[in-house]
Amino acid sequence: MSKEIKFSDETMKLVQTIIARYPEGRQKSALLPILHLAQMEFDGWLSAPTMDYVASILKIQPIEVYEVASFYSMFNLKPVGKCLIEVCRTGPCWLLGAEDIVRHIEKKLHIKDGETTADGMFTLKTVECLAACGSAPMMQIGETYHEHLTCDKVDTILNDYKSKGERTTHWDKKHIKAQ
Amino acid sequence: MGKQLLLEHINTPGIDTLNVYRANGGYAALEKALKMKPEELVEEVKKSGLRGRGGAGFPTGMKWSFLAKPEGVPRHLVCNADESEPGTFKDRFLMQNKPHLLIEGMIVSSFALGAEVSYIYIRGELLYVFHILQRAIDEAYAAGLLGKNILGSGYSLDLHVHCGAGAYICGEETALIESLEGKRGNPRIKPPFPAISGVWNRPTVVNNVETIAAVVPIVNMGGDEYAKIGIGKSTGTKLISACGHINKPGVYEIDLGIPVEEFIYSEQYCGGIKNGKKLKAVVAGGSSVPILPADLILTTAKGEPRLMTYESMADGGFATGTMLGSGGFIVMDETASIVKNLWNFTRFYHHESCGQCSPCREGTGWMEKVLHRVLSGHGKPDDVDLLWDIQSKIDGKTICPLGDAASWPVASAIRHFRSEFEEYIKNPASIKDVKHYYTTNNLQPTA
Ligand SMILES: Cc1cc2nc3c(=O)[nH]c(=O)nc-3n(C[C@H](O)[C@H](O)[C@H](O)COP(=O)(O)O)c2cc1C
Ligand code: SF4
Ligand code: FES
Numbered sequence: 001m002s003k004e005i006k007f008s009d010e011t012m013k014l015v016q017t018i019i020a021r022y023p024e025g026r027q028k029s030a031l032l033p034i035l036h037l038a039q040m041e042f043d044g045w046l047s048a049p050t051m052d053y054v055a056s057i058l059k060i061q062p063i064e065v066y067e068v069a070s071f072y073s074m075f076n077l078k079p080v081g082k083c084l085i086e087v088c089r090t091g092p093c094w095l096l097g098a099e100d101i102v103r104h105i106e107k108k109l110h111i112k113d114g115e116t117t118a119d120g121m122f123t124l125k126t127v128e129c130l131a132a133c134g135s136a137p138m139m140q141i142g143e144t145y146h147e148h149l150t151c152d153k154v155d156t157i158l159n160d161y162k163s164k165g166e167r168t169t170h171w172d173k174k175h176i177k178a179q
Numbered sequence: 180m181g182k183q184l185l186l187e188h189i190n191t192p193g194i195d196t197l198n199v200y201r202a203n204g205g206y207a208a209l210e211k212a213l214k215m216k217p218e219e220l221v222e223e224v225k226k227s228g229l230r231g232r233g234g235a236g237f238p239t240g241m242k243w244s245f246l247a248k249p250e251g252v253p254r255h256l257v258c259n260a261d262e263s264e265p266g267t268f269k270d271r272f273l274m275q276n277k278p279h280l281l282i283e284g285m286i287v288s289s290f291a292l293g294a295e296v297s298y299i300y301i302r303g304e305l306l307y308v309f310h311i312l313q314r315a316i317d318e319a320y321a322a323g324l325l326g327k328n329i330l331g332s333g334y335s336l337d338l339h340v341h342c343g344a345g346a347y348i349c350g351e352e353t354a355l356i357e358s359l360e361g362k363r364g365n366p367r368i369k370p371p372f373p374a375i376s377g378v379w380n381r382p383t384v385v386n387n388v389e390t391i392a393a394v395v396p397i398v399n400m401g402g403d404e405y406a407k408i409g410i411g412k413s414t415g416t417k418l419i420s421a422c423g424h425i426n427k428p429g430v431y432e433i434d435l436g437i438p439v440e441e442f443i444y445s446e447q448y449c450g451g452i453k454n455g456k457k458l459k460a461v462v463a464g465g466s467s468v469p470i471l472p473a474d475l476i477l478t479t480a481k482g483e484p485r486l487m488t489y490e491s492m493a494d495g496g497f498a499t500g501t502m503l504g505s506g507g508f509i510v511m512d513e514t515a516s517i518v519k520n521l522w523n524f525t526r527f528y529h530h531e532s533c534g535q536c537s538p539c540r541e542g543t544g545w546m547e548k549v550l551h552r553v554l555s556g557h558g559k560p561d562d563v564d565l566l567w568d569i570q571s572k573i574d575g576k577t578i579c580p581l582g583d584a585a586s587w588p589v590a591s592a593i594r595h596f597r598s599e600f601e602e603y604i605k606n607p608a609s610i611k612d613v614k615h616y617y618t619t620n621n622l623q624p625t626a
């Protein structure tokens with residue numbers, strides 16, 4: 001299933017728009033936004049060939065991409081399920097029961113933090129404060145914040161993603177057309 | 180309710196669109212500013228007494244006047260929308276609901292600083308807000324409020340949104356600059372300060388979202404008028420994001436100077452403690468500031484009511500005071516375990532340390548381990564002293580303030596709640612309600 005690593009024309013146009021936001025010769029500044037686009041386009045994670053491709057677009061060394069991709073928590077360096085569940089585990093969410101939410105998801109999906117379900121549908125990841133502490137506990141799936149969680153609410157939300165069965169990424173294709 | 184300078188019209192349907200924002204007085208500050216000289220605008224901000232709302236409280240007008248202006252070198256304004264300090268969610272609320280307020284503030288501030296290309300650095304997880312901002316920026320371009328020759332003034336500005344990708348440290352301004360350059364978020368050694376050499380070695384001002392938004396009402400009402408709100412050197416209004424065990428979590432705009440007690444118990448704000456429980460402790464300015472027990476957050480050691488100002492919060496120094504910080508107000512009731520909350524925060528700082536300085540990189544990990552040992556019932560009699568010792572060797576000894584931010588919660592928890600640690604160590608059975616999720620971390624107790 002090795003498919004060619006190449007941005008669609010539409011995405012490539014957006015890549016060029018983004019690069020133009022920074023001064024001449026400073027195209028490396030576009031690295032983070034472009035890695036987000038790469039994750040969107042190439043199955044939700046960054047493989048070495050994907051990172052090499054991004055390096056070639058920005059005319060920088062592959063190592064410059066690897067060292068950045070491994071620093072930031074949003075970049076997945078191994079494959080993830082179609083639906084990446086990111087549950088906030090930091091103090092304020094924990095005070096209001098984040099732990100129960102994580103336990104519930106682990107039991108429901110038979111996976112632990114960091115693992116992917118056998119059918120490749122869900123990956124569970126605990127993350128740090130997402131600036132939504134007032135509506136704790138909360139989780140993010142794709143670009144959507146799900147707040148004021150209860151175990152029942154989590155069930156409904158996850159069943160919904162499962163029945164849709166689509167890949168959900170942080171940067172959604174729908175925004176490309178809007179640009 | 181205090182003055183609503185930032186949150187005014189926040190519930191008006193469509194306030195996120197240009198038309199509705201303008202119909203409610205939006206972009207009046209820009210029209211006014213473009214008729215003034217940039218120096219006059221800096222002067223108004225100085226007069227207003229506005230202090231940075233990102234956490235450090237540094238006077239904004241003074242920061243602006245430090246900006247170097249070498250001939251022929253572009254300078255930049257960068258808005259810090261990284262908002263990752265646990266307990267803080269005011270910037271997200273503002274950007275999501277009133278994107279044009281930030282954009283107007285960015286244009287006015289860029290004009291005052293002589294910047295022709297400015298950036299909003301937003302944390303990557305907020306991609307949905309990125310798109311809200313981008314849509315608003317597109318509207319502003321179409322209406323001639325951005326781009327060439329803004330409103331016929333001869334001033335031109337390009338404004339871009341840049342997204343991060345998950346790293347608390349990128350909120351530190353020099354790490355943010357590195358990240359904007361497409362690198363790892365490793366804070367820079369200062370000096371040089373960004374005002375002299377910032378992004379792409381150009382003079383740069385980094386300001387928080389709320390700081391930049393506050394420039395709009397300051398221009399509208401005049402710096403002197405703004406300075407009349409508040410007490411002493413704490414002028415104006417401040418957004419406080421309140422969370423934890425309270426009845427009404429949310430983002431509130433307060434006049435600086437109201438009593439903490441009013442903020443916690445009044446129906447206008449937090450509405451008191453949830454389920455009729457008692458207040459145990461508050462972390463008043465985001466996870467990094469010292470925790471205070473109920474009596475000290477409500478009243479200073481001198482016995483005066485503690486007020487929501489930079490000065491009153493700090494009254495008593497670290498011995499009995501704290502900091503206003505980012506305005507992330509975390510309330511804990513009598514059921515909360517201080518040690519466990521501290522363990523969570525310490526784990527957070529360990530996770531977020533960029534790793535450049537050994538006291539921060541190693542020290543945060545050691546503190547996490549010791550706290551974990553205590554919580555899993557294997558604490559040793561001298562663990563509290565050990566924790567105290569480790570934190571004292573981080574504080575003030577690192578490149579950036581993340582090290583301090585990791586040590587202050589530990590120091591203050593020991594200072595005010597030492598008996599809770601000791602009880603856990605002496606009598607592990609007293610460690611109630613320790614659920615087991617966190618113990619799945621690969622940090623096994625070192626017996
Ligand atoms: C570890 C760390 C994280 C920070 N995070 C943020 C943040 O998320 N948002 C912010 O505005 N300032 C943050 N700051 C403060 C910035 O370094 C800087 O002081 C601020 O952006 C200046 O803007 P202001 O003067 O308008 O407050 C952080 C500082 C440190 C040390
Ligand atoms: S104090 Fe910590 S986060 Fe800051 S530069 Fe040093 S290691 Fe990095
Ligand atoms: S602690 Fe979970 S969103 Fe802030």
